[in-house]
Amino acid sequence: MSDAATARGGxxxxxxxxxxxxxxxxxxxxxxxxxxxxxxxxxxxxxIFAGLFGGLLVMAGGAWMATKLAPKSAPAPAQSLLGEQLAAGLADVLTELEKTRVDLYTEAMERAKWRVPAGAVAGAAWWLRDQFETDPSGLFGLLMFVGIGAVAGYFWATASNSAKYTRLYKDKVLPKLAAGFGDISYRQAVPPDLEQLRREHVFEDFDESSATDELFGTYHGLDISILELSLHKRNGKNRRSVFNGLIAQITLPRGLKGTTAIIADEGVIGTVRDWMQSGPGTRVRVEDPEFEAGWQVYGTDQIGARALLTPAFMERFKALGQRAGFGKPLALAVDNRLLLALPSWSGALFKLPELSKPAANRELLVALHDAIGALLQTVDAVVDLDQTSRARVGRRTD
Incomplete structure (x- = not known):
């Protein structure tokens, strides 16, 4: 029996x-x-009757979960060719990670042997305490308290080791997967210039930020950075989300003039419109009716804004807003620096490795590989943009 099967059996x-x-x-x-x-x-x-009934329900649930977790006698399904290729290319890294994973998993399971039952007993004790109140909960409440306690005990036992393994896995695997797309790497995110975001009024006011999982490097000849960013605003005890999603920063090889803002809706960056209207910025009209209906464009330089808004750029920009799990994108171009912001409703962009599964999980490797490819698609619109706008600038200067 393999180490993975032994672990699942345990x-x-x-x-x-x-x-x-x-x-x-x-x-x-x-x-x-x-x-x-x-x-x-x-x-x-x-x-006695209620206890037997509740106990049997708990045992039935536990037996069902144990059956699902037990190692299967049937051979594992064939993995995709891509998964096999990725695993082969990362063999040394995955072997090292597997040793660490087994140690962390064993340590967590040793803790779980007493923390899960302790959590269940604590839940039952809390329910028992509730029986002395004026409106005690019934059998369903007992099952709920015990279940919550057991889950809390398992989380207590495994959370810290899972976090360690996730961080190590990302730091070891993602840079190598990203390198397969060119001169691209991965790191724990370096936050963008938040003061610039405030100065340019890209988002509503915020006072908390966190950035994770950054891809950076050179893509199609352009210096890029793509990261996950969350912004929040506190108001007393309340905490409101201002933005959660992708931030893509691209350095164009030649400068566009002025500042151009593409606004999707007021709720995200309504202050941009106010800033543009009260300052040197003016409304920029575009020839695409669908784009005009979905976004408002303001700029300090009409020629620079139109050099940005090529038909190819607008088509790909609209396509970004149609991706599942994402909201309408927005963009801010300040001279040769272009920032794309894509709100996300789908949670973390990189699937997390599971402490209970082998490091050489082909399905996970393929999912991470595809996630990197999907992130890089957010800057594909800029490739045609730069080539087309350079041609326009060349024609104007002839």
Whole structure:
């Protein structure tokens, strides 16, 4: 049996044992709670019945989970050719990661052996405490408290090691996957110039920011940086999201004149319009009716703005707004620096590795590879943009 199968078998046994302990805790808590509510033989019998019923439900759930986690006797399905190629190219890195993963997983499971049952017992104790209140919860409440306690115990046992493994996996694997797309690498994100974002009124006012997972390098001859960025604004105890999504920064090889802002809706960057209208910026009309209906464009230099807004750029810009899980993009060009912002509703862009699965997980490798490719597509619009706009500038100077 492989190390992965052995690990899965150990997890299945842990889940089943934890379910057994939780079932006993449910039975005892149900009997005590019933006797407290109805002293006498009636309360005892009612508690025994409720405890047996609840305990059997917990055991059934635990047995089902253990069956799902147990190693399968059937051979694993064939992995895609891409997955095999990626795993082969990363063999040394994945072997090193697997050793670390097994150590972290073993340590976490040792902790889980007592933290999961402890969490279940704590949940049952909390439910028992509730029985002394004026409106105690019933059997469903007991099951809920025990389940929440068990899940909390498992999280308590595994969270820190999972975070360590995720960070290590990303730092080791993603740079090599990114290198397959050219002169591109990965790092923990270096936040953009937030003061510039404030000065240029790209977003509404914010006072908290966090950036993760950055791709950077040279793509089609352009210096790029793509990262995940979250911005928030606090108002007393409330915390409101201002922006959550992708920020792509591209340095064009020759300068566009002035500042151009492409606004999707007021809720995200309404201050840009106010700033443009009150300053030197003016509305820029475009020839694409669909683009005109979906976005407003303001610029300090009409010629520079129109050099930016080529038909190819507008088509690809509209396509960005149609991707599943994303909102309408916006853009800000300040001379030769172009910033694309793409709101995201789909959570983390890179799938996280699981501590319980082998490091050489072909499905995960393919998902991460595809995620990098999808991120790089956000700057594809700029490739044609720069070539076309340079041709326009050349014609004007002839």
């Amino acid at each position: 997890t299945a046994k842990l889940v089943f044992t934890s379910a057994l302990v939780a079932a006993v805790a449910v039975f005892v808590a149900a009997v005590i709670g019933s006797i407290h509510k109805s002293p006498g033989i009636g309360g005892i019998l009612s508690g």
